[in-house]
Amino acid sequence: xxxxxxxxQYKTATAWMTLATTGAIAVIAFGAGRLTADPAEWARPAQxxxxxxxxxxxxxxxxxxxxxxxxRQAPPPPPSPAVVARVTGEAKAVLExxxxxxxxRCMPTYGLxxxxxxxxxxxxxxxxxxxxxxxxxxxxxxxRQTGDLARCLRxxxxxxxxxxxxxxxxxxxxxxxxx
Numbered sequence: 001x002x003x004x005x006x007x008x009q010y011k012t013a014t015a016w017m018t019l020a021t022t023g024a025i026a027v028i029a030f031g032a033g034r035l036t037a038d039p040a041e042w043a044r045p046a047q048x049x050x051x052x053x054x055x056x057x058x059x060x061x062x063x064x065x066x067x068x069x070x071x072r073q074a075p076p077p078p079p080s081p082a083v084v085a086r087v088t089g090e091a092k093a094v095l096e097x098x099x100x101x102x103x104x105r106c107m108p109t110y111g112l113x114x115x116x117x118x119x120x121x122x123x124x125x126x127x128x129x130x131x132x133x134x135x136x137x138x139x140x141x142x143x144r145q146t147g148d149l150a151r152c153l154r155x156x157x158x159x160x161x162x163x164x165x166x167x168x169x170x171x172x173x174x175x176x177x178x179x
Contacts, residue, residue: 079170088172090163091125095174098161103178106152119146121153122175131165133158149178 124137138153140146
């Protein structure tokens with residue numbers, strides 16, 4: 001058994017940390033344009049990059065008016081329960097109308113996993129004020145994973161399911177059962 005002193009271990013660890021830090025600094029400097037990939041540039045002495053600050057700012061900056069940050073807009077108010085109920089009903093109708101096509105495109109030919117007869121999938125969709133679908137999430141039941149069916153439904157192009165404009169962003173959840 002070889003005995004290695006704590007001091008030797010510390011020196012080795014310090015050397016590795018120094019090497020890693022130096023390499024990281026070189027990568028950052030290279031990315032920032034401080035180093036070049038041209039070996040001829042490496043042989044030249046380093047030039048001072050600091051330039052003296054001008055006593056007067058350029059005229060172009062004086063003519064430019066002071067920029068003000070844009071005021072923050074308040075978030076829109078949450079939709080009323082009536083709007084959420086209307087959009088949920090419309091989304092459910094749109095998804096049920098599309099269900100035969102979704103089954104044709106996404107149902108695996110070998111069937112559902114583990115001999116399941118049906119698959120329940122929940123769609124969580126966000127509609128913008130104009131009724132366009134701006135986000136979609138497909139959620140499977142935890143104990144009854146649907147495999148390729150849910151994966152295919154997630155890959156459908158965004159914006160396929162439209163509703164009448166609600167006037168504000170609305171989040172809905174609709175569950176479908178696939179045969």
